[in-house]
Amino acid sequence: MPITRGPLEQWYRDPVSCLQSTLATLLLKAGEDPLVELGLDWEFRHIPGDVRPEEYYWPCRHPGDVVRSLLPHRAAVSRWRTVAGEDPLAVLEDALAAGLLPVIAVDNFHLPFRPAYHDVHAAHLLVVYEVDREAGTVGVSDAQPPAFLGPIPVADLLRSWDDASPHDDQDVFFSGKGETAARRWLEVRLDEPGPELDPGQLGTVLRANVRGFTNPAERDGTHQVGLEGLRGFTDDLVERSRDGGSEALVSAYTFGWGMQAQAALHGELLRRCGAGWGMRELAEAGRHAELVAHLWSGVRVQSAHGRADPAGCARELARHAALLVAAYERALETIDRVAEGL
Amino acid sequence: MTIQRRTFEDTPGAAPWPDDYSALDLGPYRNNIGITPAWSTKAGRLNVWGNSLPAEELPGGEAIVVNDVPFQFPGTLPGEPDNVRCTGQFVPVPPGRYDWLYLLAAAERRTEDVMAFHFEDGAVDFEPLRVSDFWHAPAVFGEDEAFATSVMHYPHHVQERVSGKIFCQRVPVTRRAVLLAVRFPDNVAVHVFAASLRR
Numbered sequence: 001m002p003i004t005r006g007p008l009e010q011w012y013r014d015p016v017s018c019l020q021s022t023l024a025t026l027l028l029k030a031g032e033d034p035l036v037e038l039g040l041d042w043e044f045r046h047i048p049g050d051v052r053p054e055e056y057y058w059p060c061r062h063p064g065d066v067v068r069s070l071l072p073h074r075a076a077v078s079r080w081r082t083v084a085g086e087d088p089l090a091v092l093e094d095a096l097a098a099g100l101l102p103v104i105a106v107d108n109f110h111l112p113f114r115p116a117y118h119d120v121h122a123a124h125l126l127v128v129y130e131v132d133r134e135a136g137t138v139g140v141s142d143a144q145p146p147a148f149l150g151p152i153p154v155a156d157l158l159r160s161w162d163d164a165s166p167h168d169d170q171d172v173f174f175s176g177k178g179e180t181a182a183r184r185w186l187e188v189r190l191d192e193p194g195p196e197l198d199p200g201q202l203g204t205v206l207r208a209n210v211r212g213f214t215n216p217a218e219r220d221g222t223h224q225v226g227l228e229g230l231r232g233f234t235d236d237l238v239e240r241s242r243d244g245g246s247e248a249l250v251s252a253y254t255f256g257w258g259m260q261a262q263a264a265l266h267g268e269l270l271r272r273c274g275a276g277w278g279m280r281e282l283a284e285a286g287r288h289a290e291l292v293a294h295l296w297s298g299v300r301v302q303s304a305h306g307r308a309d310p311a312g313c314a315r316e317l318a319r320h321a322a323l324l325v326a327a328y329e330r331a332l333e334t335i336d337r338v339a340e341g342l
Numbered sequence: 343m344t345i346q347r348r349t350f351e352d353t354p355g356a357a358p359w360p361d362d363y364s365a366l367d368l369g370p371y372r373n374n375i376g377i378t379p380a381w382s383t384k385a386g387r388l389n390v391w392g393n394s395l396p397a398e399e400l401p402g403g404e405a406i407v408v409n410d411v412p413f414q415f416p417g418t419l420p421g422e423p424d425n426v427r428c429t430g431q432f433v434p435v436p437p438g439r440y441d442w443l444y445l446l447a448a449a450e451r452r453t454e455d456v457m458a459f460h461f462e463d464g465a466v467d468f469e470p471l472r473v474s475d476f477w478h479a480p481a482v483f484g485e486d487e488a489f490a491t492s493v494m495h496y497p498h499h500v501q502e503r504v505s506g507k508i509f510c511q512r513v514p515v516t517r518r519a520v521l522l523a524v525r526f527p528d529n530v531a532v533h534v535f536a537a538s539l540r541r
Contacts, residue, residue: 014479015452115494115501145478146503170497171391253390264452294472297451301531304390316528 002132002139003096005029010143015264015293017257018125019056021143022103023067023188025127029101031193039269040073040197042209042262042289044328046224046233051251054123054165055174056105058258059223067188073205075191083183088158092138093131095187102128103186107163112156113148121168121175125186173254173304199277203342210336213328230328234321237303241314246307249317256300264293270335285338288331295324359405364436365414366524366537374427376448376533377402377418383495385421388476388506388533389450392497395476395506399491408488408510411444413536425535428455430528435539437462440521443513446488446536448476448506455527457513462520469513473532476507485509508535515539 011024011034024034045059060069067078083091095102108116108124116122130139130151137151161183167176195201216226224232240248267289274283298320306313359365376388379397386394403417416424443457452475456468472483478494481487487507494504515521526534 014475014477014482115496115499115504119496119498146501173390260451291454294452294454297449297453297531298455298529301390301450301453302529305530316530319528 002130003093004130005096005101006129006139008129008141010141010147010149012143016261017055018144019058020261022125022127025141025143026101026188026190030190035265035269036197037071039265040205042266043212044226044230046229046255051255053174053176053254056125057254074194078186078188081185081187088183089131092128100187103188104128104161105184106160107165110156110160110163120170121165122171123165123174172250199342202273203339206335206339210332213332227328231325234325238314238318238321241310241317244311246310249303249307249310252303253300256296260293260296263289267293281338285334288334292327292331295327299324360412362541363412364438364539366433366435368426368537371426371431371433372423374423374425374533376425378495379420380500382420384497386495394495396491396493396495400489409486411538413446413538415536425533426526428526428529428532431526432523434523435521437520437522438541440515440539440541442540443515444538445511445534446508447473447511447532447534448508449473450531451475452482453529453531455529457527458525459515459521460523461517462522465517465519467517471513471527473511474509478505481509485511
């Protein structure tokens with residue numbers, strides 16, 4: 001008999017990576033609204049030297065716990081685990097039997113449903129919902145386009161799970177050096193669904209978010225956080241580009257995905273709440289946060305294309321960076337004002 | 343909303359080009375290949391991954407109409423640039439008083455920036471340009487979805503079930519004055535395939 005936790009639902013927005021979309025599937029299974037959960041928190045955090053070439057990289061405020069870092073306003077925890085035994089399927093079966101949905105770190109190169117199949121190595125995440133030894137299949141969910149939900153042969157899964165994602169010149173942003181060593185999986189534990197989000201609760205969160213930007217509690221210097229951290233990150237990025245180095249540009253594209261996704265989801269949530277509650281200024285505040293997400297495109301895309309001529313793109317990168325910082329400041333001013341009335 | 347697309351050949355007897363529209367001549371400014379045939383996808387450069395849109399599903403070098411807006415769609419000969427990847431190009435326009443600039447455009451991820459409009463009296467206005475992600479994404483800025491392809495071209499293969507988009511976006515020309523030129527944003531995320539001004 002297969003061990004299953006299906007059926008599953010999928011959720012996707014074009015700015016998000018597999019980190020948010022896989023977590024969204026787990027949240028839906030837990031009875032949560034992914035936009036509320038993934039869009040509540042908003043921060044800026046860059047950890048110099050920490051950015052790994054993975055599609056799911058996230059700068060963790062709680063070291064080693066990506067889900068707690070992404071969802072700081074609820075009781076959710078996670079930890080990366082590595083399968084060491086000879087029967088990797090047994091680990092997945094045990095997790096499913098315990099009511100979990102294991103999230104596994106894979107290499108797209110070996111997955112027939114990914115566009116990168118037999119073309120490009122890239123570190124990616126999948127949700128496992130079923131193991132059927134008799135059929136020789138494992139049920140997986142991948143909400144990233146072209147989106148797949150269904151069984152794949154065990155051999156395909158193991159090839160993608162076993163691969164350490166070697167460096168690939170076709171994808172310098174998400175391949176090589178990552179922690180995609182063989183057979184890693186993320187154990188995620190979510191608490192019971194909380195009460196429906198109301199204006200009072202949102203106001204409390206928004207005020208905490210603004211404090212995190214304007215007066216962050218952490219000032220130990222290892223993490224660049226808040227507006228001050230953002231200015232430090234962008235200044236450093238432009239300076240290193242002027243100096244002719246491409247490493248910071250490559251890293252900015254990878255790192256920026258998470259920041260862009262979070263700003264987009266936060267903005268969409270505030271817009272939705274504002275429209276639903278008849279609070280037009282809240283909706284406008286959300287749009288300001290979405291502008292931040294859209295200006296991340298300028299920084300990320302200029303960085304990615306400029307890596308062949310870092311010094312040559314520095315001036316334009318500086319313009320994008322200045323626009324981004326100004327947009328964060330404007331969005332936070334608006335959110336701060338709106339939060340007072342919630 | 344149903345998008346109506348047609349070529350001028352589809353409408354016998356129609357005027358070759360509506361009097362109230364002027365096409366921008368983007369030929370000298372095209373600098374990027376965003377459309378490729380299935381047999382030669384490697385030249386595509388619509389994003390950092392080398393994705394491109396399938397020529398087989400798009401017009402090529404002909405006048406088309408998207409929701410009543412006429413455009414001169416670029417030719418899609420292999421190896422020839424078909425779009426303007428925006429790096430601040432300054433593009434003269436047929437002098438005239440216009441209300442809207444319509445664009446067939448796509449972006450490498452959702453993008454917002456500004457365009458500059460230059461007028462005969464020396465005035466310059468900046469107006470927002472918003473373009474959605476071409477890679478399997480909806481029109482988040484309320485654009486018309488001019489084209490949605492059934493496949494996406496990758497450097498080494500044709501990917502099914504990943505759609506490529508070209509959006510029909512518009513930018514207001516608010517000043518009541520004669521427009522002489524437009525400057526595209528200095529933003530390499532934005533790709534413009536065609537542009538028309540409406541009086």
